Amino acid sequence: MTGLIKQKQYDWKDSNLEFFGSKEERDVKKSAASTEKAWQTAGVKPGIQIWRIVNFKVTKWAEEDYGKFFDGDSYIVLNTYTKEDSDALLYDVHFWIGKYSTQDEYATAAYKTVELDTYLDDVPVQHREVQGHESTLFKSYFKTITYLHGGAESGFRRVLPEKYTPRLFHFHGDKRGVMVKEIPRMEKYIDDTDVYILDIGLQIYQYNGQGANKDERVRALQYVNSLRSERSGKAVKTTVLDQVAGGTGVFFRYLDQTDNEDFDTEEVTDQSEEEQEGPQLYRLSDADGSLKFSLEKTGPVGIRDFDGNDVFIFDTKQELFVWVGKQTTHEERRNAMTYAHNYLMKSSHPLIPVSCLNEGSENKSFSMALTA
Known part of the structure; x- marks a missing residue:
């Protein structure tokens, strides 16, 4: 195996999620999704399925390697399940971003996640996962999560x-x-x-x-x-x-005596004053004719604080939820993830998990975060 070439650590502030969940992109993906071979067996029965992004294409990840992730790659993870009182299939779809995943890979993973969501008739709850900051739900899929250095082509x-x-x-x-x-x-x-x-x-x-x-x-x-x-x-x-x-x-x-510059061992452990303030709830609304993003509440948040006419961004400081009301406008819905992403990039915790939830389809993680 040849030596690994150190990849540039991804600058999350350079990313653009404007396409994520827009009506225009959904219209395109609706037709494109039916031609994506990777989705032909996606979500047909309960269980976990994983794909890796390779040269802008979705490739199947071997089942024996589930739980192993290269820090230079991006992956899509689909969890298909049913509730006890129903046979209907439900889904959580995650795009996982390695520490050294390129911007193109990150964008492709996000794009294809929306495409998969469209293929499954918008039933899935969409999640963004970043290496080292995975949600509790994501971690629950695997006995162990292993971070391997480099890209999967390293072997x-x-x-x-x-x-x-x-x-x-x-x-x-x-x-x-x-x-x-x-x-x-x-x-x-x-x-x-x-x-x-x-x-x-x-x-x-x-x-x-x-x-x-x-x-x-x-x-x-x-x-x-x-x-x-x-x-x-x-x-x-x-x-x-x-x-x-x-x-x-x-x-x-067998250990080396000099640092391997191919690794970045820097860890961020400081907790800012912002994180100590507690949960925050923001509203995205165009009720006045133009989009406005404003702080709605700081402190304990309950389900009664949400309004089905607007989009809400609920930041627990450990996880961020984008809640989309049933009566939201096209502009509010189209811009929901963009505003959430821009908000996180200006915060002290830009890498926390992100979940996009529709009103009435809230998951367990969201319900557990409500304290009022």
Whole structure:
């Protein structure tokens, strides 16, 4: 496998969602959707389906790789389900954006998400997911979400194990879920509280920090077993190393001594005053003849605060909901996602999950966010 070329981290403030959900685009997609081969088997029965954007085209993602996402790619995830008292199929469709996904890939994923929504007769609830900021609903689809560095063309199964470029994975979480992320192979990124897997092809090491919890250890062991099954029958040796027991030197011998500039390890952890203010509700209305976007309420929000004549943007600071009333005008509906996107880009939390909901089709996440 050749070395990875570092992609430019996507500048979310450059993106444009003006097309998202407009009537004009829906008219075009209605005819285009019927010719998209990827959608011919979409949503026909309950379950998860995933596609990856490759050169502006929708390609099927292998089921054995569900839960694995390359940070240089964009994906579409469809969850098809039924309620207990009905046989009618319902849907949640998410477009997932990797940290280094290009603007063209991001735009294509969003565009194709709307097309899929149109193909399924506007029944799905649409969601935007950004790597590292996924919604609780999205995370619930997978036992583990794994972030792999690079793009899917980098490969992680097609490469022969004996020629495999080593990867280091970080396991962090608890009983609510363990996240798996590929990190630089450097000792300075290893701490005593988590579990790490060093995959060098025909040899796999699991390093258990002395403070690692049971969930991290178990999930890592499961991950090792899945890696072995992906080596196409090759004789893969696995070794579990425990910091408390010692003998972990062999693990650290495989780590690099200099930073890999192909990785961006910067993390944003500061919580701004804006986030501490609590939920905010905004109204988008053209009742006066022109579109106006205004703050409606700060603090606890209840369903009675919404009006079916307008669009509302409900920001919980962990997730953002675009609520579209049944009596909204064409202009209000067409501009809903654009205003929501522009609002987020000026906030201190631009990467939080976004869901677009129609009045009467609110989901569980929305209902749980209501506190008044």
